Amino acid sequence: MSENLSASQKKIKNEIVLRAIGSGAGAGIALLIAGIVYFIFAIEPIFARIGLSLIVFTVSFFIVTKVTIYFLSDDYQCEACNATYSIELIDTEEVFLSAIPSSAIKNGGRVTSADREGKHIVIHENWIEEKYDVTRKYRCVVCGDTYQEQGVETRKTSFSSTKTYR
Numbered sequence: 001m002s003e004n005l006s007a008s009q010k011k012i013k014n015e016i017v018l019r020a021i022g023s024g025a026g027a028g029i030a031l032l033i034a035g036i037v038y039f040i041f042a043i044e045p046i047f048a049r050i051g052l053s054l055i056v057f058t059v060s061f062f063i064v065t066k067v068t069i070y071f072l073s074d075d076y077q078c079e080a081c082n083a084t085y086s087i088e089l090i091d092t093e094e095v096f097l098s099a100i101p102s103s104a105i106k107n108g109g110r111v112t113s114a115d116r117e118g119k120h121i122v123i124h125e126n127w128i129e130e131k132y133d134v135t136r137k138y139r140c141v142v143c144g145d146t147y148q149e150q151g152v153e154t155r156k157t158s159f160s161s162t163k164t165y166r
């Protein structure tokens with residue numbers, strides 16, 4: 001597979017690769033598979049077993065990272081000109097919609113320490129639920145085509161919690 005990418009496309013591609021590795025998907029799944037191999041194949045001597053696990057780790061890390069990059073890359077392909085690694089975020093606009101004080105009461109279990117032993121812990125949580133109308137603008141670095149995605153995002157702010165006993 002040969003690719004002819006411009007400098008800005010290469011930059012986007014590098015970001016995707018870093019995200020794929022950084023997301024931990026590659027490392028996590030590879031480690032899991034290597035661990036399974038280590039315990040299932042009870043090969044002697046021990047260094048052969050560790051060696052095999054290391055090979056399995058390397059191969060599965062490579063494959064999982066590749067697959068993750070493949071799926072992430074889909075989001076960065078331009079629908080207008082088909083160029084790969086060409087979509088960049090150029091602008092984010094947020095419009096404040098509402099701020100609603102919210103609260104919740106949670107069961108914190110029972111007290112086990114000496115004073116108040118056996119009492120129920122009640123956790124009272126308070127926060128402000130803020131809603132924003134968010135518009136993100138994207139542009140293709142190859143053909144210049146722009147498009148935008150819009151949606152409502154919710155954020156919890158001013159979070160606090162207190163405990164009471166019953």
Ligand SMILES: [Zn+2]
Nearest residue numbers: 078081140143
């Ligand atoms: Zn394009």
